[in-house]
Amino acid sequence: MLVRMAPPLPLIFFLLMIHGVSSADWSVSYSPSHICALKDSTVTMRCTYTYPTGHQIMKVFWMKTLIKYNGEFPDLSEDPEYSQRLQYLGDKQQNCTIRLSHVTLKDSHKYYFRFITDKPDGSWIGKSGVNLSVTDLQVESPERVTEGDSVTLRCKSSCALTDRATFIWYRNSQPLTERRDRNNELLLQSVRREDSGRYSCAVDGHTHISPEVQLNVTYPPKSISVSISPSGVIVEGDSVTLNCISDSNPPAEIKWFKGRTFVGSGRIYNISKISSDDSGEYMCKSKNEHGEKYSDTVTLNVMYPPRSVSVLISGSGVIVEGDSVTLNCISDSNPPALNFSWIKGGTIVGSGRIYSISKISSDDSGEYKCKSINEHGEKYSDTVTLNVMYPPRNVSVLMSGSGVIVEGDSVTLNCISDSNPPALNVSWFKENETSAVGSGQSFSALQSGRFYCQAHNQHGSQRSAAVTVTGEAFINSLLYLHIIHQFGELIMMIFLFQFIMLLVGM
Known part of the structure; x- marks a missing residue:
């Protein structure tokens, strides 16, 4: 059989008993006869044998069965499952020790040593054998x-x-x-x-x-935190994902809160097309069978362009010429708008959140609006109207005709004034007289003299300059009518003669 070098430090387990087999001078002894070995270890089966003198050893080998195959006992060293692992350490005299490496669970078996001499019937088997048990940890x-x-x-x-x-x-x-x-x-x-x-x-x-065996240690939630994606600036309309990171075993049930209000469940809380209403403080609660824990709060600060832009007029009552007026541009935006423009009609007249007019005049009347701007957009307010009130001014009298009174007729005088609201209370006076001679926007003069009007509104009054109405033409016209009456018949005869001459000439 093939003899190989043994690996160092073979492991030998538990000597249970030493048993010798002999008949006269024939014997095989195993020490120990029971071996328990770890899987994949190397086992040494120690063995000695004796035989009568005068015999010469021809063959030695180990086997694991006492049954012959084809008339022979099978040599373990020729078995493919053992040939590469079995090493014979003995000799052909008395040592029959072997070493088996990389033992497997299938190697658990009883093993026997057999030797053959040069004499007929000069062979022997140690039938007590070695019992090998291979164990797995x-x-x-x-x-x-x-x-x-x-x-x-x-x-x-x-x-x-x-x-x-x-x-x-x-x-x-x-x-x-x-x-x-x-x-x-x-x-x-x-x-x-x-x-x-x-x-x-x-x-x-x-x-x-x-x-390997898995050891599963269960514990309540710990180290709870919330991550926000995207992590940068959040603008209205973005999609935002909150992720609850929880260390727990078994995995925890997750719930989401905005302030104290429950808003969702699951490890991930997603807000698609986020709006400013979604701004606020969020936290998650992680809970399993061993306990629960809240995360720290995280703040969603949703940015958006200006909206709901309006103009607030200080002293929203009646504005009178000479008052101080302040226009305040109110804007809802995030971040707050810092850039404002003021427009009167189509003209930019100022900047800043507040537009002030000290000692306002009628020229400042008109439609105003403001424009609010931040890095995310801009928006105009609706227009507001400044209607500046003032007392009558530039009061004058406009005469219809030449100002000369004709018999049977009168001269119409109109009182012209600039005021806001329009002066509806007008009084007429004849110069050097204290009592009014008429009222209303128009006055009919029936006699000569100097007349003026006084216009009133709730903010004041002003009188016009006096105009002169004469009665001289009225006297001349009476004389002219008398002469026509005296010579009327003569004139009619002359007119009739001229008419007849005209007909004859035709």
Whole structure:
């Protein structure tokens, strides 16, 4: 059989008993006769044999069955499953020790040594054999524990290992640097969330590591926070996502609040086409079976262009010439608008939130509006009208005709004035007389003299200059009518003669 070099430091477990088989001078002894080995370890099966003198050893080999195949016992070194792992360490005199490496669970079996001499019937089998049990390490752990509990993990196998065995523990495939083992136990006192993970164990000096077992440490929500996307400036119309970040086990139920009002649930709270009404303080609440916790508040500050722009007139009552008037541009925007323009008609007349007019005059009457601007847009207010009141001024009298009174007729005088509101109270006076001779916008003069009007509104009054109405033409006209009456018949005869002459000439 093929002899190979043995790997260093073979592990031999538990000597249970030493049993020898002999008949006269024929014998095979196994030490130990029962071996418990870890999966993937190397096992040494120690063996000695004797035979009568005068015999020469021709062949030695190991086998795992006492049944012949094709008239022969199968040589283990010729079995493909063993040939690369089996090393014969003995000789052809009395040592029959072998070494089996990388043992598997399938290697659990009883093994026998057989030797053959040069004499007829000079062969022997050690039928007591070596019983090999291959075990796998298993971690025994509770599936779920709560933070603060004490937990014991056990590294177990199907057969007892030596008391001298030293156990190594791994979490997430990394060896635990702090030794907290007691024999084959790992004690976690006051377990923390950081203790969650995949645990496995091994025996010092051996490469085999047990299958991993998940330790699940449950705990109430902690480290609750809210992230905002996008993280920059939020403008009205944007889509905004709030994400509740919660560390808890099991995963927590999430609820969202704006102020004290519940607005949604789920880890993500999305606002599509955000408006200024969505501005405010938000927080999330994380809750599982072990407790609940609120996040700190985050503020959504939604930017938007000016809107609801209006003009407020200080002293919204009657504005009288000479008053001081202030126009205030009221604007709803975020950030607040700092750029304002004032327009009268189509002309820019000022800037700033407030437009002041000291000692206002009628020339300041008209329609005003303001324009509010921030970095997100601009908007005009509706127009407001400044209607400046003032007493009558530039009062004058307008005469119809020449101002000469003709018999049977009169001269009409009109009182012209500039005032706001229009002067509807007009009085007429004849110069040097204290009593009014008439009222109303127009006055009919029936006699000669100097006349003037006085216009009144609620803000004051003013009199016009006097105009002269003469009666001289009236006297001359009477004389002219008398002469026509005296010579009327003569004139008529002359007129009739001229008419007859005209007819004859035709």
